[in-house]
Amino acid sequence: MPHVTFVHGIANKPPKDQLLDNWKYYLSAGGLDLDANDVSCSMVYWADVMYPEPEADASSFESDSGDVGTVSEDDDLSWIDDVPRKERAFVDSLRQRLRFDVESPGNDEYVAEIPMEPSSEEQSPIPFEAVPLPWFIKRRAMKRLLKDVYYYLFNKPWKHATSGNEVLVRDHIRELFINQLAADAAGNDGAHVVVGHSMGTVISYDCLKHVDACVPVTAYMTVGSPLGISEVHDNFAGYDRRDAFPAEKLGGGWVNVYDRLDPVAFDARLANDYQRERTKVIIDEKVKNSGTWRHSSWKYFGQEVLCEHLINMLEL
Amino acid sequence: MVANDEDPLDRLIQAIRRGDAGAIDQASAATRNGENNEVDHAPIIEQVRSAAAAGDFDRLEQLSLRYAERLRKNAVRFPATFLSELASAVDRFDRDKAKSLCEDLVQYHYGDGEPYPLATQKGILSTLQRKRYFDLMVTVGDVLIMRNGAIADAGSATTREAKASIRRRYAQALIDSGQLAAALAVLEPLVAECRDHGIMSERYEAEGLVGRVHKQFYMNAAKADSNAKPAEDFRSALDQAINAYAGPYESDEKNLWHGINTAALVKRADRDGTGIVSNRDVTGDARRILKRIVAMKTPTIWDFATAAEACLALGNYPEALAWATQYAGAEGADAFEYASTLRQFEEVWKLDPEDPQQARVLQLLRSALLDKDGGVVAIHDPTRTVKQAHELADDGEFERVLGKDRYKTYKWYVTGLDRATAVAKIYNPVGDGIGTGFLVKGSDVHERITDDWVFMTNAHVVSDDPAEQQASPAALAPEDATVVFQAGPDAGKAFSLGEMIFTSNRNALDCSILTLEQTTAFDRPFRIAKNLPAVGEGKRARVYVIGHPRGAGLSFSLHDNLLLDHQAPKVHYRAPTEGGSSGSPVFNANWFLIALHHLGGESIQRLNNKPGLYGANEGISMQSILRAVAGDLG
Numbered sequence: 029m030p031h032v033t034f035v036h037g038i039a040n041k042p043p044k045d046q047l048l049d050n051w052k053y054y055l056s057a058g059g060l061d062l063d064a065n066d067v068s069c070s071m072v073y074w075a076d077v078m079y080p081e082p083e084a085d086a087s088s089f090e091s092d093s094g095d096v097g098t099v100s101e102d103d104d105l106s107w108i109d110d111v112p113r114k115e116r117a118f119v120d121s122l123r124q125r126l127r128f129d130v131e132s133p134g135n136d137e138y139v140a141e142i143p144m145e146p147s148s149e150e151q152s153p154i155p156f157e158a159v160p161l162p163w164f165i166k167r168r169a170m171k172r173l174l175k176d177v178y179y180y181l182f183n184k185p186w187k188h189a190t191s192g193n194e195v196l197v198r199d200h201i202r203e204l205f206i207n208q209l210a211a212d213a214a215g216n217d218g219a220h221v222v223v224g225h226s227m228g229t230v231i232s233y234d235c236l237k238h239v240d241a242c243v244p245v246t247a248y249m250t251v252g253s254p255l256g257i258s259e260v261h262d263n264f265a266g267y268d269r270r271d272a273f274p275a276e277k278l279g280g281g282w283v284n285v286y287d288r289l290d291p292v293a294f295d296a297r298l299a300n301d302y303q304r305e306r307t308k309v310i311i312d313e314k315v316k317n318s319g320t321w322r323h324s325s326w327k328y329f330g331q332e333v334l335c336e337h338l339i340n341m342l343e344l
Numbered sequence: 345m346v347a348n349d350e351d352p353l354d355r356l357i358q359a360i361r362r363g364d365a366g367a368i369d370q371a372s373a374a375t376r377n378g379e380n381n382e383v384d385h386a387p388i389i390e391q392v393r394s395a396a397a398a399g400d401f402d403r404l405e406q407l408s409l410r411y412a413e414r415l416r417k418n419a420v421r422f423p424a425t426f427l428s429e430l431a432s433a434v435d436r437f438d439r440d441k442a443k444s445l446c447e448d449l450v451q452y453h454y455g456d457g458e459p460y461p462l463a464t465q466k467g468i469l470s471t472l473q474r475k476r477y478f479d480l481m482v483t484v485g486d487v488l489i490m491r492n493g494a495i496a497d498a499g500s501a502t503t504r505e506a507k508a509s510i511r512r513r514y515a516q517a518l519i520d521s522g523q524l525a526a527a528l529a530v531l532e533p534l535v536a537e538c539r540d541h542g543i544m545s546e547r548y549e550a551e552g553l554v555g556r557v558h559k560q561f562y563m564n565a566a567k568a569d570s571n572a573k574p575a576e577d578f579r580s581a582l583d584q585a586i587n588a589y590a591g592p593y594e595s596d597e598k599n600l601w602h603g604i605n606t607a608a609l610v611k612r613a614d615r616d617g618t619g620i621v622s623n624r625d626v627t628g629d630a631r632r633i634l635k636r637i638v639a640m641k642t643p644t645i646w647d648f649a650t651a652a653e654a655c656l657a658l659g660n661y662p663e664a665l666a667w668a669t670q671y672a673g674a675e676g677a678d679a680f681e682y683a684s685t686l687r688q689f690e691e692v693w694k695l696d697p698e699d700p701q702q703a704r705v706l707q708l709l710r711s712a713l714l715d716k717d718g719g720v721v722a723i724h725d726p727t728r729t730v731k732q733a734h735e736l737a738d739d740g741e742f743e744r745v746l747g748k749d750r751y752k753t754y755k756w757y758v759t760g761l762d763r764a765t766a767v768a769k770i771y772n773p774v775g776d777g778i779g780t781g782f783l784v785k786g787s788d789v790h791e792r793i794t795d796d797w798v799f800m801t802n803a804h805v806v807s808d809d810p811a812e813q814q815a816s817p818a819a820l821a822p823e824d825a826t827v828v829f830q831a832g833p834d835a836g837k838a839f840s841l842g843e844m845i846f847t848s849n850r851n852a853l854d855c856s857i858l859t860l861e862q863t864t865a866f867d868r869p870f871r872i873a874k875n876l877p878a879v880g881e882g883k884r885a886r887v888y889v890i891g892h893p894r895g896a897g898l899s900f901s902l903h904d905n906l907l908l909d910h911q912a913p914k915v916h917y918r919a920p921t922e923g924g925s926s927g928s929p930v931f932n933a934n935w936f937l938i939a940l941h942h943l944g945g946e947s948i949q950r951l952n953n954k955p956g957l958y959g960a961n962e963g964i965s966m967q968s969i970l971r972a973v974a975g976d977l978g
Binding site (some may be wrong): 029030056057059060061063064065066078325330339343344 | 687748752755756757871873875876877878885886932933934936
């Protein structure tokens with residue numbers, strides 16, 4: 029039976045089963061009904077590591093600001109003060125790249141520019157495009173991303189939000205991923221696809237590339253991924269773009285789906301950064317999500333082209 | 345965790361006391377999770393009490409299940425168990441089981457056992473109505489009404505009202521099964537009795553149904569021959585319908601459905617030029633109805649539909665669409681309700697499918713209907729409907745009004761319509777439609793097939809095997825068959841069948857795959873599913889059969905079916921109504937092709953070594969067909 033292992037991204041989430049149902053529902057909007065095709069699925073759920081209670085208000089989760097959740101206030105950045113000196117350069121550099129310290133020219137009404145790293149691949153790099161994105165939404169998301177990425181990549185200690193035990197973030201989340209993947213693979217001889225969204229792509233890539241105990245999968249999809257940001261990939265151990273493809277654990281293809289106006293996936297194309305033996309093999313699939321906040325999982329999963337790729341990966 | 349504050353053991357004991365097997369199951373499961381063994385257990389069943397006191401939840405569950413099983417075996421003796429068993433059968437579209445339970449119920453009530461409580465009787469009739477088992481409602485209603493006796497005999501006002509309600513539901517079943525005069529014979533005395541005993545709510549409902557009978561007489565007459573005027577008797581039926589609906593509304597303006605039907609029929613009388621003169625202020629009525637619904641804190645499903653109708657009366661189609669959107673998204677509405685509203689909008693209001701504003705309302709309702717368990721959508725003007733459905737899907741304003749969820753359902757429905765453009769009717773040389781077939785991509789069937797599209801149907805419909813042509817029913821020789829598509833780029837064109845690529849007779853895969861002599865312009869490929877949806881405990885997969893309504897010309901229908909079981913090469917599924925015709929494609933909920941429809945019946949052998957027969961439709965799985973083709977063609 030084909031199987032999809034999902035990995036969610038930043039911010040708080042609804043309870044695990046509800047989140048999984050939501051994602052299945054979003055996919056069905058794009059033309060892929062997993063149940064109808066007897067595809068099983070599971071979720072690597074790590075929101076409970078960071079948050080004591082799941083996101084309660086499902087409607088806010090599905091709102092336009094989607095995956096930012098219902099955080100009413102910005103994350104406190106005082107944690108940066110405690111960052112060791114040698115890691116500080118990473119935080120400062122990523123912080124600058126994420127540009128949330130820039131004041132919105134529209135007094136919190138909109139952000140006038142989306143920072144796109146110039147890419148030799150792009151025929152027409154986006155000039156500072158005016159997008160009516162509520163500034164506070166972007167700011168909160170970027171602050172959350174900064175913290176999640178830092179804590180994960182540098183394997184920082186963290187008091188588990190539900191168990192209260194201190195855990196090392198990367199080790200703990202890696203374990204969640206590895207265990208889920210192993211459980212999903214047990215006795216399953218069908219296609220096995222990992223689909224990560226947002227920070228979930230950092231987690232899944234890291235495990236597929238760097239963890240020996242990780243079981244192999246047949247295909248991989250990254251959605252709204254920050255993996256293209258140089259501060260992110262440069263901090264993966266032994267990163268070399270010419271051989272960054274997780275070939276040992278990934279038997280089939282890697283499709284990366286992005287929206288150029290997704291502020292989390294702002295360096296969106298991955299083919300050049302994660303080559304397989306000096307060859308660009310990743311399919312970078314550009315989509316255009318609706319509305320102002322382009323990072324929402326439901327908007328990506330409702331894209332027919334994403335579903336088409338997933339149908340092919342699942343060999344349906 | 346226990347779902348509510350009520351002690352689970354109390355719930356279990358209450359369920360046992362009531363003899364309600366379904367509730368026993370639920371309470372038993374909750375008890376296992378509750379782990380509260382400190383309560384003072386009431387001594388209802390000694391074994392249950394001792395098991396509970398010991399905190400032996402396994403034992404408690406065993407006892408409960410055994411007790412529930414005993415109840416189920418004699419369900420008819422325990423009204424609550426009977427009702428939950430019936431609801432379960434109806435929910436699975438298991439007509440055989442529902443029929444057998446109803447027969448037990450009739451026999452029981454012919455005996456001298458205590459008649460069922462009136463509330464349970466009402467529940468039974470509602471349950472049957474939910475899946476349109478009107479004939480069973482009539483069968484059951486006959487004996488229940490006789491056992492209940494005259495309304496006047498009843499003691500309390502509540503009992504009188506309940507008896508009246510059961511008669512009214514019985515009459516409603518007569519209407520829905522087309523027995524209009526019989527329904528009137530029940531309703532007219534019922535109205536009088538309700539009036540005599542001051543049972544106002546039932547009186548209004550019964551008067552409304554009298555209106556519905558007259559309305560249906562008129563509609564039937566109007567439909568019978570659209571070129572001729574209906575007979576005078578039936579024209580006066582429209583007048584009688586208006587009066588029957590208007591009475592309750594004039595007595596109490598809270599009778600909204602009477603009010604809106606009055607408005608609808610006055611408008612219709614005017615449009616049809618019947619000469620019926622009404623002094624009703626239809627616009628004023630519609631405005632008042634709408635105002636009342638807007639002011640409601642918790643409008644019901646029917647209120648949304650009524651509000652949409654009020655907007656139709658006011659000619660405000662965008663507002664009608666907005667209300668219909670709320671109606672389509674309402675919790676608890678089922679296929680029966682959406683089908684009734686769609687019929688009202690098409691037949692009574694005669695919404696114009698050519699008008700983009702009015703068409704939006706119709707298309708939305710069709711998508712809501714198909715999305716429901718047991719939904720059947722008949723498309724009588726396929727070419728226009730499919731084209732218009734696509735235009736609306738691309739209309740940003742329509743998407744915005746529908747909202748994310750409704751729009752998703754709408755897009756899904758449009759994909760279903762697209763699939764229907766691959767479906768054709770097969771005619772014999774004298775012009776009788778004898779079956780269905782559909783286009784499949786040649787390369788999807790086998791890599792060596794070079795034709796872009798090939799045509800698939802049953803071998804018992806088209807075959808080059810003389811044995812099939814002489815069997816009963818006789819298959820057509822390919823050269824005798826004419827294929828006509830209902831919609832899409834080839835709509836209405838006649839195609840001939842060419843070379844037989846593959847055939848397997850009716851006792852094997854019942855499949856023929858042929859080339860078409862003419863080139864098709866069809867250009868909407870679809871996938872063939874590699875896997876069938878899972879079946880079993882907790883699974884409720886739905887499959888869709890695209891076929892043809894009986895006797896209709898260029899039209900098609902999409903039927904929702906519940907997947908029952910599969911065992912290669914067979915797939916079983918069931919709908920509450922008639923299934924698709926032979927040779928129809930069967931799709932999963934993703935609109936991937938899963939099977940070729942082959943037959944349906946009341947006595948189909950169960951699959952996977954399960955004993956016995958059941959009512960089901962049977963298809964042949966596409967993967968089995970593809971494997972056989974690969975074996976044949978190499």
